[in-house]
Amino acid sequence: MRIDQAVNVEDLHRMAKRRLPKIAFDFIEGGLEDERGLETNTSAFHKHKLLPRYLVDVSKRDQTKTIFGQTFASPFGISPTGGASLFRNHADLMLAEAARDANIPYIMSGASNGTIEAAAKIAPKNHWYQLYAARDPAINADLIKRTADAGLGALVLTVDTPVGSKRERNIRNGFANIRGGLFQALSLKPSILAEALTHPGWIVEYFKRGGGTPMLGNWQPYAPPGSNAEEVYKHSSMLRPFNAQTWRDLETYRKLFPRALVVKGIMSPADALRALDVGCDGIMVSNHGGRQLDQAPGSLDVLPGIKAQVGDKLTLLLDSGVRRGADILIALCLGADFCFMGRPTLYGAAAGGLAGVKKAIDIFVNEIDLVMGQIGCPSLDQLGPDFLWRDDWARNA
Amino acid sequence: MKFDQAVNIEDLHRIAKRKLPKIIFDYIEGGVEDERGLARNEAAFHKHRLLPRYLVDVSKRDQSATVFGRTYASPFGISPTGSVGLYRREGEVMLAQAAAAANIPYIMSGASNASMEEAARVAPNNVWFQLYAAKDAGVTDALIGRARDAGVGALVLTVDVPVHPRRERNYRNGFSRVRGGGVMESLKLKPSILLEAMTHPAWVIEYIRLGGAPTLGNWAPHAPNGANRSDVIAFGRGQTPASAQTWRDLERYRRLFPRPLVVKGILNPADAVRAVEIGVDGIIVSNHGARQLDQAPASLEALQPIKAAVGDKVTVMLDSGVRRGADILIAFCLGAQFVFFGRPTLYGAVAGGLPGVNKALEIFRNEIDLIMGQIGCPSLDQLGPDFLWREDRTQNR
Numbered sequence: 001m002r003i004d005q006a007v008n009v010e011d012l013h014r015m016a017k018r019r020l021p022k023i024a025f026d027f028i029e030g031g032l033e034d035e036r037g038l039e040t041n042t043s044a045f046h047k048h049k050l051l052p053r054y055l056v057d058v059s060k061r062d063q064t065k066t067i068f069g070q071t072f073a074s075p076f077g078i079s080p081t082g083g084a085s086l087f088r089n090h091a092d093l094m095l096a097e098a099a100r101d102a103n104i105p106y107i108m109s110g111a112s113n114g115t116i117e118a119a120a121k122i123a124p125k126n127h128w129y130q131l132y133a134a135r136d137p138a139i140n141a142d143l144i145k146r147t148a149d150a151g152l153g154a155l156v157l158t159v160d161t162p163v164g165s166k167r168e169r170n171i172r173n174g175f176a177n178i179r180g181g182l183f184q185a186l187s188l189k190p191s192i193l194a195e196a197l198t199h200p201g202w203i204v205e206y207f208k209r210g211g212g213t214p215m216l217g218n219w220q221p222y223a224p225p226g227s228n229a230e231e232v233y234k235h236s237s238m239l240r241p242f243n244a245q246t247w248r249d250l251e252t253y254r255k256l257f258p259r260a261l262v263v264k265g266i267m268s269p270a271d272a273l274r275a276l277d278v279g280c281d282g283i284m285v286s287n288h289g290g291r292q293l294d295q296a297p298g299s300l301d302v303l304p305g306i307k308a309q310v311g312d313k314l315t316l317l318l319d320s321g322v323r324r325g326a327d328i329l330i331a332l333c334l335g336a337d338f339c340f341m342g343r344p345t346l347y348g349a350a351a352g353g354l355a356g357v358k359k360a361i362d363i364f365v366n367e368i369d370l371v372m373g374q375i376g377c378p379s380l381d382q383l384g385p386d387f388l389w390r391d392d393w394a395r396n397a
Numbered sequence: 398m399k400f401d402q403a404v405n406i407e408d409l410h411r412i413a414k415r416k417l418p419k420i421i422f423d424y425i426e427g428g429v430e431d432e433r434g435l436a437r438n439e440a441a442f443h444k445h446r447l448l449p450r451y452l453v454d455v456s457k458r459d460q461s462a463t464v465f466g467r468t469y470a471s472p473f474g475i476s477p478t479g480s481v482g483l484y485r486r487e488g489e490v491m492l493a494q495a496a497a498a499a500n501i502p503y504i505m506s507g508a509s510n511a512s513m514e515e516a517a518r519v520a521p522n523n524v525w526f527q528l529y530a531a532k533d534a535g536v537t538d539a540l541i542g543r544a545r546d547a548g549v550g551a552l553v554l555t556v557d558v559p560v561h562p563r564r565e566r567n568y569r570n571g572f573s574r575v576r577g578g579g580v581m582e583s584l585k586l587k588p589s590i591l592l593e594a595m596t597h598p599a600w601v602i603e604y605i606r607l608g609g610a611p612t613l614g615n616w617a618p619h620a621p622n623g624a625n626r627s628d629v630i631a632f633g634r635g636q637t638p639a640s641a642q643t644w645r646d647l648e649r650y651r652r653l654f655p656r657p658l659v660v661k662g663i664l665n666p667a668d669a670v671r672a673v674e675i676g677v678d679g680i681i682v683s684n685h686g687a688r689q690l691d692q693a694p695a696s697l698e699a700l701q702p703i704k705a706a707v708g709d710k711v712t713v714m715l716d717s718g719v720r721r722g723a724d725i726l727i728a729f730c731l732g733a734q735f736v737f738f739g740r741p742t743l744y745g746a747v748a749g750g751l752p753g754v755n756k757a758l759e760i761f762r763n764e765i766d767l768i769m770g771q772i773g774c775p776s777l778d779q780l781g782p783d784f785l786w787r788e789d790r791t792q793n794r
Binding site for chain 2: 056374
């Protein structure tokens, strides 16, 4: 199947799976422990049903959405995903470019291979940065200053990685070995190496990039001068995760960053209130795509409780489990202002580079457009609980 | 198995599947997006259990039901299904004939290949017409005028197609080539699709012999002069969906059509109330056989709240997911006054032509008759919630 024949995100998923060695694909795909959280996330959306209204004029449908004072063409953006060059060279910059062209936000991962500054050049109005804080406050201050100086619209602090999680696929595959150089990669299990060789397109790209782990672009300035990609990775992994980080640190970041500050990974209403107290502009309800705590609730499941606590005082973003345009509309009905997704655009990038990312975005745009027409909702501000079917309706009627 | 050996609808389903090329069968069978709605529709019936009463005289059982002042031999009718001629030449005429013979209503689809006038000739007392409004109000009004003049028993406005949905099977198969064009257009299909079609030679020979897809009989008189078959199909396709259609248009249809006016596709109780206010005579609670919105509630779920909202002010009917006579009785217990199904008689038409349709109707008739006897209900007006098992009964006692 070619990229332009993909009908839905699942098609891109399958194409990405075919193109990537299992060891690389498993890194995208995996959760942690028993990976129940992956299913928790997607099934949280499937629990909901949309209740259409008909005989509404839907000949014009507007899916633009304004957050933090900026109007985007669609109510979704690209979540941060680390190490994306491992799946497609220069993937971060492709994501930025596709986001610019579609006029949606792209959140660059703190563990990206491209740099804040390079993406800002490509997508000055559509680029946000996701901060993985370091144990060294000077580095954090510098990363925040770079984000501010590059003119980015928002800083997104990820708080749900206080420890590295137990991602069992990666442990079994020996994924850590491809964080080292080419020679370390060759020390992988023969079965893993042999499987990788059945994906020659990827192998060629791997060698074109010079083999080994891709550079952590944003961390390079903090490593000793002249460090190669492996050394930068090692250096950064000594500085993260910053597990002594507390709400006091968030207060510091708030003082340092002049524009929209978002806390990503909030799952508890009490934490949401606290983020509000510190003066954050938004929170992203997220369980990191089911990659940090296998026992976490679905992000969609906790959304209504958080919305009830913070009301309109915070912009509510959501990710984790979004695979269809309808998922986004369901989240908006439940109080989200905006949605993000990480894997779908990665599938696109892995499967077809920039064209694949654009295809993934295009699929969501079209699905949203059709479902808006189908449920009788020509503009997003009309979405709310009235568009959701309530299972207790039959009993209460 | 031959169709006359069919024991139930599932048998006809299997025979039909064997007879049709996959690309054609998928059009009948498919839902939209992930096709969760198909299972949801059927599961909605399976959630209910019937509670029998015994020692009731059931030696005579009467399954006749009266709607709009007319008594039909059974409480069910044939839902509108488009392009039946593509599955079985003259399929719509067979559906009309079978409905007349069984004395049940047949709702001819607005997207049928035969015309409403032909159907009315064959089954003057049993044909209703389903309207897909055109973007051009003049065409819509002309269609209503024809329905009035042809003497059809009821006009059924389908409201749940405000946009063309994304039925992914059709998209992948390239179905529009088969439906829209001639034989040459169909030859552009993927080789795998063509090859599979060749394993169903009877259908292929018929398609070639008749020079491709059949015309859209109801649209043909309104297409520009000199339009060939493909032009008529393109015209009908281009005039729909009437995305700008609103309740104001329904008011106009009400003024134009002197006999019973039915709105089909309602799921929202508020929409049902609005339809009553405009003076429609009936509504069909339906989610279009799960072919429009994969996140929609099952029609049987929506039935109770709608019935609670409109009471007896309007005739409440239902389709989507009906595969057994018992399903029809369950819907009656929950407030439906008549029930329709689309796929079962299509399976019959494909499996055995007119006798196949007769067979499908006979299966339903016999199943209803047996279940009425089995639950101690000699006539349909006795059906109500008392015949349904309530899960909470155990707890509440």
